[in-house]
Amino acid sequence: MTHRELLHRRTFLADLARIAGAGLVAFDLQLITACAGDDTARHTADGRLTAAEARTLRAFAAQILPSDNDGPGANEAAAVEFIDRAFGMPFFADTVPVVRDGLANLDARANTGNSRQTFASIPSTEQIAIMRQIETTPFFATARTLVVMGTFADPSYGGNRGSVGSSLLGIEHRPSFTAPFGWYDGQTTPHVTSGAA
């Protein structure tokens, strides 16, 4: 068995929990940690997003990182296209059923009475109200994580289209930099080699 095949055995949800420690930072997604032990959610991904799922996910992504007066958001960064591709990658296989069920649930919640409404077709304020109801579910944490990844991931995965994500953070795209790097070191001249005080 090659290392690559072995690599794919890892479960993504367990891995999200491991991010907790990386960089010595407590990770926010307690629910994902809890969910990581649940092996029943594991089954093979059977394909990419349907058109209806993509529509619902776009509406969801637009609420996570909106396009607003402050500039473009997750959809301009092509986060949903990233997720569509991610669903074909073994590493993300465990997220597929979680996201798929959650998207169906969003549409079900939007379809009150016999209105035939979908999550994407209801007004933004109603979308927000629904998202608040499910904020602590594994679906919300997983889908939010994927939207964030799609906004900031390397363009080779289809993420961060047009540098929307990195521009949002104020990152200059250059392979190398020279001092001064920021405002504060720019104020001190010249660079001193032994410490102050």
Place this chain on the structure above:
Amino acid sequence: MTGSPLPQRTYSERDAVDFVIVGSGAAGGVMAKELATAGFDVVVLEQGPWRQSSDFTHDELAIEQRHDWLNIALEPYQSFRTTAAEPPRRNTGLALRYMRGVGGSTVHFAANYWRFRPSDFKERSLLGAVQGGSLADWPITYDELEPYYTKVDWEIGVSGAPGPSDPPRSLPYPMPPLPIKSSGVLLDRAASKLGLHTQAAPFAINSQPRDGRPGCMSCGRCTNYGCEFGAKSSTLVTVIPKAVATGRCEVRTECTVSRVETDAKGRATGVVYWDSEGREQRQRARATILAANGAETTRLLLMSTSAQFPHGLANSSGNVGRNLMFNCYSSTFGRFEHPLNEYKGAVAGRIIHDFYEHDPKRGFYGGGGIDARFPYNPIGFALSILPKDVPSWGSGYKRALREYYAHSVRFTGHLTSLPQAGNSITLDADHKDARGRPSLCLTYEDHADDRKTQHWFQTKTHELMEAAGANKIWDLPIAPSDGSVQLLGTARMGNDPRESVVDRYHRAHDVPNLFVCDGSSLVTSGRGNPTMTIQALAFRAADHIRRFAGAHAI
């Protein structure tokens, strides 16, 4: 990326070489170069592939989320418990993690190179016993190790400048420090207000072209990433090419060792391993050196049982896998009015070592160093770094991402971990790694003094952040340890074979031609950033092993 990118001599598995070294990381790379240069035939077995600078990218998803290079990608199950009385459960936390590949974790580390101080080697004598701890003196002193720290400075390539309370050094740094960053200017400002002292942070990174490698290009991706420029002084680009160039060293990649074999006389005869095709092989050697890191060295010794060594090799003391130390941390974040752009440049520009030494007035064991850094890339930052009172989605979240990323910094205490006999790595018979070896089981609970040290230092980092003038300050919650990248103490050095695994020359007390030198050798934890000391130990061990071999005393 598999196989060797460098022309190298190859050895037959059937012929006994002088030394087989398990691991090509911080210590293994150094020992390979030292022993091959001295004229011995050396085979290095490395679990991972041979990546080159041209293989390295800034792909955060692959490196920081998928962990393509780490052991945890191939070992999906590790278990954890806080004490041996508990049943082990799946470790969904940090777990025991290290880099697989030529150069080991020196490829992806942040390259902070702090020396230990004279007191680190004799804390038991200086402080007495600490209840619940297994504090011990090292069998060597700072003075004995100092020439080898200097060797690391000059042969590996360290940049820096002396600080006000540094231990003595026999030669200056070979290179000036890396440029100060905004975080360093702010730490200077804060320290000055509080009457503390800063100094330039020492790094195993070229600050100028040296030894055929360029100076740092300040791309900002040191932590977790490989250096595309070869400016970071990993063993991949320093000692390993030199070892191979002697014509007496073969680095064999994608080889996973399963046991050290011994003969009827109790001497090591070499190792058994799976090669890159998964075939079982043997490499015979006159002497075996384990430099596989504190977790893998433990696993190998515990797997190498025999009638003569029923509890694992070199384990008559019962200390293999015990006295594990991680180094504790505590941190405070701050946001400032103007951009710092900490995503550029090496990880930290300035450090404070005023609180390095243990101070009995604090009332608990411990000490530490403080630095200023913000080693976060976009995905990790957006998912986990913002303060808790900031929205986690919506326009407020998006605005916060913009307002915080380039404007924030973390002041971190790099702290002691008290050695405790019960903190250990053992084999998990119920789960296997990718090659079918028993999984690692971690038993670990921070000592009460470790927790007090963390809280004491967080008060300091918080005060410093206020003094630096941050307009928003948030502390990183202090959580119990459940893993680490620093895997220390599991085959500790010592003079007494009943209390330690290897002697002052890294020779196993129980097996005369088996040497162990890596993080497992450390007797105490220092204050984080242990690689400098691991490499000084490796240079020293190689010096003595070379002498023993020359005198036919192995």
